[in-house]
Amino acid sequence: MKRAGLHKPGDTFSIRRGPITTTQLVMYAGASGDFNRIHYDYPFAVQKGLGGVIAHGMLTMAFAASCAVEAFGQANRISRLDARFTAPVRVGDVVDVTATVVERSTPDDLIEATLTAEVDGRVVLKGVVEVAPAAEAMP
Amino acid sequence: MSDRADIDRSLIGSSAAPFAVEVEKGAIRRFAEAIGDTAAIYFDEAFARSLGYRGIVAPPTFPTTFRPPAKPAWIRGLDEGRILAGEQGFRYQRPIFAGDRLQCELRLTDMQDKRSSKGDMVLIIQDLIVTAPSGDMVCVNRRVVIYRGQTVTLAQGATS
Numbered sequence: 259m260k261r262a263g264l265h266k267p268g269d270t271f272s273i274r275r276g277p278i279t280t281t282q283l284v285m286y287a288g289a290s291g292d293f294n295r296i297h298y299d300y301p302f303a304v305q306k307g308l309g310g311v312i313a314h315g316m317l318t319m320a321f322a323a324s325c326a327v328e329a330f331g332q333a334n335r336i337s338r339l340d341a342r343f344t345a346p347v348r349v350g351d352v353v354d355v356t357a358t359v360v361e362r363s364t365p366d367d368l369i370e371a372t373l374t375a376e377v378d379g380r381v382v383l384k385g386v387v388e389v390a391p392a393a394e395a396m397p
Numbered sequence: 398m399s400d401r402a403d404i405d406r407s408l409i410g411s412s413a414a415p416f417a418v419e420v421e422k423g424a425i426r427r428f429a430e431a432i433g434d435t436a437a438i439y440f441d442e443a444f445a446r447s448l449g450y451r452g453i454v455a456p457p458t459f460p461t462t463f464r465p466p467a468k469p470a471w472i473r474g475l476d477e478g479r480i481l482a483g484e485q486g487f488r489y490q491r492p493i494f495a496g497d498r499l500q501c502e503l504r505l506t507d508m509q510d511k512r513s514s515k516g517d518m519v520l521i522i523q524d525l526i527v528t529a530p531s532g533d534m535v536c537v538n539r540r541v542v543i544y545r546g547q548t549v550t551l552a553q554g555a556t557s
Contacts, residue, residue, distance in 0.1 A: 275433055280430065289424070289431035291464045294477050306478030315482025316461045320432035323457040332438045333448040336457045340486040392449065 264329050264371065269359045271329035274353040275321045278313050283349070286317045313347040318383050322373040325355040327386040330369065335391040339372065341385030351377045357387065368392045403474040404519050404544065412504045413469035422453045422495035423434060429456055440496075453495035457487060460527060460538045463501045471521065473507045475544060483520055490534050491529075497557040499535060501525045506539075517546040 264271055283297050292314055295302040303311045314336045327334060347353060354376050361370045368388055375383035422442075429439040437444040438454040445453050467473075472480075495501070507522040525538040 282433070285427075285431040289428040293490045294480060296480075298477055302478060306476075308478075312481075314436050316458055316485065317432060318455060318487055319549045320434070323431065324436070325407050327434075327436055327457070332436055332454075335489070335492055336487075338487065339457050339489075340484070342484045364435070397531045 264359050264369065266340050267360070267361060271325065271397055272354060273325045273328060273352050274352060274357040275324075277350050278347060278353070280311065280349055280391075283311065283313055283317070286314050286320075290314065290316060292316065303334075308346070310348060312317065312349070313349075315332050315343040315347075318343065318347050318353060319355055319385070320373050322355050322375055322383055322385050323387075325357050326371065326373060326389065329357040329364070329371070330389045331392075335390045336391065337368070337390045338386060338388035339385065340387075343383055344383045345377075345380055347377060347382050353377055353382065355383075360386075403476070405471060406419065410452065411465075411470070411509055413465045415500060415502045416465050417503055418463050418499050420459075420493055420495055420497040422500065425452050425453055425455050425495055428459055428462060432456065432458075435447075440451065443555055450471050450492065451494050451496075455493040455495070455497075457489075458485070458534055460525060461485070461494060461540075463505055463525060463527065463538075465498070469503055469505070469509075469523075475503075479545040479547070481543040484537040484542040486537075486541070487515065488537045490536065493535060497535075498530060500528045500530070502528075505539070511543075519544040521524060529543045536537060 287293050289299055297311055297314050298309055300311055320343055356374050357371045359371045368390055370388050373385035373387055399514050400533050417498045425439055442453050504524045509520040511518045521542045527535045529535050
């Protein structure tokens with residue numbers, strides 16, 4: 259079984275993304291199909307009471323998923339990924355994501371980890387990921 | 398509640414018209430580039446196959462790109478400037494690969510009132526059900542968006 263990195267409860271792994279640029283938000287809008295103007299139209303976002311453009315929540319969640327894939331290895335398969343967005347992410351923000359193993363179950367060998375994304379120590383995303391071993395990954 | 402006349406609860410339990418998606422490797426590459434992820438399984442077919450995958454793999458949040466051709470009825474009348482991301486969840490039976498032809502159905506599961514210190518909001522809970530042509534489930538993507546009341550603002554640094 260191929261496991262890169264994390265194995266036992268308490269193990270942690272972190273990645274850093276950013277600083278977020280408006281260009282990246284436009285790229286993400288195009289790649290994802292989410293063209294809500296609050297993500298790239300500054301006057302519109304201000305008019306809507308957001309104080310400026312905010313990043314797509316799903317961009318932050320993509321960072322969290324990247325952290326999980328890197329932490330557990332590309333051969334392993336994510337069976338479950340959940341996240342809640344707790345604060346907005348803005349242009350210029352640097353996002354740190356940390357995966358922390360909570361549990362490794364037997365005999366199915368599923369690993370459950372929490373995912374936390376922070377900007378300057380402020381939590382912007384809280385999530386959970388469940389990773390299945392590579393041996394079970396292929397249909 | 399006057400600022401939420403656009404919320405139509407009679408639609409709870411309904412679905413948008415089913416739609417098909419074809420997962421293209423170019424779309425996966427652009428998505429991976431947009432999220433700043435250089436993992437080889439998203440770009441390099443030979444590498445992905447060397448790990449036992451059928452082909453290029455889609456990143457875990459890629460189903461967010463699966464959108465109905467037209468906005469579903471329960472979103473159509475809303476002010477986009479008041480829609481915020483709330484929660485998302487993915488349950489995978491198998492990974493999604495370049496070349497997959499998938500069937501999608503987006504369902505309005507619930508609408509829930511939420512009161513916060515910053516005002517009233519409505520949680521719009523939607524489930525995207527993704528199946529293979531065989532009918533086998535591939536993944537379910539729960540999408541919860543927050544619809545802010547008109548008075549709810551989000552100043553710099555505030556929480557949503």
